[in-house]
Amino acid sequence: MTERPARPGVFGAAAALFRKDLLSEWRTRVSTNALLLFAFAVLVLVGYAVGPASLSPEDRPTVHSVLLWIVLFFSAMTGLARAFVKEEDAGTAAALRLAAPPPAVLLGKLLSNLALLFVVTLFVVPVFLAMMSFELKSPALFLLLLLFGNLGLASACTFTAAIVAKASAKGTMFAVLAVPLLLPPLVGAVMGTRVAATETELSAGLDFVRLLVAYDGVVTTAAFLLFDAVWRE
Amino acid sequence: MDLVAENLTRSFGRRRVVGPLSFRVAPGRVLGVAGPNGSGKTTLVRTLAGLIRPTTGGVFLEDGDGRRSPRDAADAIGWVAPDLSLYGELTARENLQFFAKLHGRPAAPAWADEAIAGVGLDPARIAATPLHALSTGQRQRIKLVYATLHHPAVLFLDEPSSNLDDAGRAVVARVVAEQRTRGVAVVASNDAGDLALADERVTL
Numbered sequence: 194m195t196e197r198p199a200r201p202g203v204f205g206a207a208a209a210l211f212r213k214d215l216l217s218e219w220r221t222r223v224s225t226n227a228l229l230l231f232a233f234a235v236l237v238l239v240g241y242a243v244g245p246a247s248l249s250p251e252d253r254p255t256v257h258s259v260l261l262w263i264v265l266f267f268s269a270m271t272g273l274a275r276a277f278v279k280e281e282d283a284g285t286a287a288a289l290r291l292a293a294p295p296p297a298v299l300l301g302k303l304l305s306n307l308a309l310l311f312v313v314t315l316f317v318v319p320v321f322l323a324m325m326s327f328e329l330k331s332p333a334l335f336l337l338l339l340l341f342g343n344l345g346l347a348s349a350c351t352f353t354a355a356i357v358a359k360a361s362a363k364g365t366m367f368a369v370l371a372v373p374l375l376l377p378p379l380v381g382a383v384m385g386t387r388v389a390a391t392e393t394e395l396s397a398g399l400d401f402v403r404l405l406v407a408y409d410g411v412v413t414t415a416a417f418l419l420f421d422a423v424w425r426e
Numbered sequence: 427m428d429l430v431a432e433n434l435t436r437s438f439g440r441r442r443v444v445g446p447l448s449f450r451v452a453p454g455r456v457l458g459v460a461g462p463n464g465s466g467k468t469t470l471v472r473t474l475a476g477l478i479r480p481t482t483g484g485v486f487l488e489d490g491d492g493r494r495s496p497r498d499a500a501d502a503i504g505w506v507a508p509d510l511s512l513y514g515e516l517t518a519r520e521n522l523q524f525f526a527k528l529h530g531r532p533a534a535p536a537w538a539d540e541a542i543a544g545v546g547l548d549p550a551r552i553a554a555t556p557l558h559a560l561s562t563g564q565r566q567r568i569k570l571v572y573a574t575l576h577h578p579a580v581l582f583l584d585e586p587s588s589n590l591d592d593a594g595r596a597v598v599a600r601v602v603a604e605q606r607t608r609g610v611a612v613v614a615s616n617d618a619g620d621l622a623l624a625d626e627r628v629t630l
Contacts, residue, residue: 199530200501200528200529200530209524213520217515220515220516221515283514285512288505290500291505292529294500
């Protein structure tokens, strides 16, 4: 009888899936184009409607923080749901179910979505800062908020995408499930960004970073605990 | 590793599609699943492969160490079916390398090319072509490689000869013959040629 090869661990399989997703996205650019086009459209609208000079100086940090995270949030909602929907719609999900352990599938998809979100962030944030003349007094705090805020967005969106992938009304289901799940980190990220725009000390906004880290930990852990049932049923 | 079904049924709502069925298939044996369209062949195969949960009863892969459900032994299962797709935007070689990595096989391009040649396709023409640009029959042969690249103990072939020419059917016969040396094969089909490969038969 022929010896069967031993499967790689979760991280090896997740890395293979991550590379596959990047290659697929590079070839099709479906999610990247959707996210970037949406982000571009919203940036242009915000630039025309609000602009750098139409707000009083004391209102700017709050309004700019809200607008920036709205762009990132809705961009995430536009593109990240495709992580699992694409596998189900294309008929490749069953092949993946047999070939990879569930935690590896979730980790691989989470990494893919995180990479996609960081690409969008790299596009949105510099354009937004320049277009709105948004000055940051604590760039380090802002970077920490972006890092952990994006992780929270990616984690919650990836898990929600897995839940809705087999539903008939995927778009509606995704919004209904993801919006309440994403409100707490969004509020924290917005408030933290306002602090980053008004305070020079990193410590002034660390509570918001801690909130995001705690949220990321809880959501990511819950996602890994529940994913097996979601993915295989 | 034996494939064991015990009082297996599968229903959708109140409509029972499969069973009750009980059987045991020993290594080296091939089970044929026959029946007209809509009789539940694909549902039975998907249930045996662990892709659908049985409504009642159970499916087990049993060896000297005990019995496991197919879901807990997914690495021991190979599956080909009409509703299985691989990644159309990736080339045949990239698809096979990806799944080989997931199964812990060395996944060098030369290995993938050799595997493609093994199902009667020309690697020089096929390997670097995106899967969506191949014919249905060529894709079916690549799916046969996907299903067997990890030397599964149980191989499920649902309509394996669909869209295949005579040379492709010979490949299916060879795949089944090779599977006899490493475990169990289950062939679900309406095709008399496919069913002739089986030693025993379940008719739905």
